[in-house]
Amino acid sequence: MANSKTNKRFDQYVLRGRLRQSGFERWRYVFSAFSKFSGQERKFFIELYIVNPGLSPKTALISQKSRLAISESDLQYALAGTESAAHANDELDVRPSYVLVKAGVFGKEGKEINKFLASSQMAFVKNAEVFKVGDCIFGPKSLSGSVSVTSQDLRLRPELLCSVGSMDWELKFEHMIESAPMYRRKGYFWIPVGLKSLFSGSIHLDGLEYVVLPKSSNGYVDKSWGERPNSPYFHLSSSKLTSIISGKPMLNSCFSLEGEFKGKLCASLILDGEKYNVDNFSMFRRDSIIHDCSQISAGTEGEKVHWSVSIHKGKMVIDIDLYCNDKEMFVxxxxxxxxxxxxxxxLGGNGTGEIRIYKKIGKNLELLEHANIYEAICEFGQTEEVGKRV
Structure with missing residues (x-):
């Protein structure tokens, strides 16, 4: 299925006005691939993160860098045991400005590899309808590019905030099930544009080749932009469900939940072809989502992280429980x-769990479906003020 006309406009870069100096945009693509050598299945991700592109269009400015350039006068202040007025707050005042390509893999020995570029290195190629970011291409139906960070790179530039490694990709994709924007308020926008997407192509991770097959790719695509990313951040999504009742794959089922938006979540679910969207923000609706993320003991398996969600929409109740082994997650x-x-x-990983769908009948609940969930994106995040002074 081709991209719908409604969502086609979201394939193009949207940061405008004040958001170019004070805002972000994030494009995310997630999919499964198999090792050509061992047959091992792994969950990969490719992201484009644009932050304050209008502040420093010609130079990628990373705020995690310990300091700006130190002048001779700064050295004199340091030797005297004081700081110059000009540089006393450099670590606090520097704001990031760049385009970041982030790629990697979830699971055991998971990793992320970052490539920072100046925003002037991102251009829209009109005749091809694609964005070129350095040697990376982001199109409405294709992705290609590479990232690489050596151990020496990381020693010299710890502000790269990533793992050592290399990854390149040549991919095509198609959205099979789309969603309308799920959160659209002043200062923030989120759309799981490809709730269920089919990917195909190949990836090389640290020299090993992986094959991406459409029917087993379990792909997902979403986009968000606004003044700042959510914190706390909560996300669950999957398009690989199998009914425990019938034993059959639920091919027309998928879901995505994200927040927190003022402490709440938004959800887009397609279950056996039925749509259940919950935005939690209409004063005339009684829809609600209760959610939690906690660490639990898994006995001999060590520790696990448990994501739990209970959605109440009209006469329907949908309960989701997902688990990730903490040893297979990274930040x-x-x-x-x-x-x-x-x-x-x-904190993110590739999770498994269950979903139960009930219908309210008086004071009782009738179980309509009970299914296993596989290949789920499970994430929880919070901000940390690294430069905060006590």
Whole structure:
């Protein structure tokens, strides 16, 4: 299915006006691939994170860098045990400005690899309807590019905030199930544009080749932009569900939940072809989502992180429970637009669990469906003010 006319406009860069100096935009693509050598299945991600592009269009400015250039006068102040007025608050005042390509893999030995570029290195190629970011291409139906960070790179530039490694990709994709914007308020916008997407192509991660097959890619695409990313941040999504009742794959089912928006979540669910959208913000609706994320003991398996969600919409109740082994999760870092060395740290992994769908009948609940969930994106994050002074 081709991109709908309604969502086609979101394929183009949207930061405008004041958001170019004080805002972010994030494009995310997630999919599964198999090792060509061992057959191992892994969950990959490719992201484009644009932050304050109008502040420093010719130079990628990373606020996590410990200091700006130190002048001779600054050295004299340091030797005297004081700081110059000009540089006393450099660590707090620097605001990020760049385009970041972030790519990697979830699961055991998961990693993220970052490539920072100046915003002037991002251009729209009109005749091809694609964005070129350095050697990376982001199109409405294709992705290509590469990222690479060596151990020496990381020693010299710890502000890269990523793992050592290399990854390149040549991919095509198609949205099979789309969603309308789920959160559209002043200062923030989120749309899970490809609730269920099919990816195909190939990836090389640290020299090993992986194959992406459409029917098993379990792809997902979303976009968000605004004044700053959510904190706390909560996200769950999957398009691989199998009914426990019938034993059959639920091919026309998928879901995505995200927040927190003023402490609440928004959700877009397609279950057996039925749509259940919950935005939580209409004063005339009684829809609600209760959610939690906690660490639990898993016995001999160590520790797990448990995401729980209960959705109440009309006469329907939908309960979701997902789990990730803590040893198969890692933290991804995103600089916040306001600077001050403030990071959004997102703990993420590839989860499994269950979903139950009930119908309210009087004071009782009738179970309509009970299914296993696989290949789920499970994330929770909060901001950390690295540069905060006590």
């Amino acid at each position: 991804r870092d995103y600089e916040m637009p306001q600077g001050k060395r403030c990071l959004l740290k997102i």
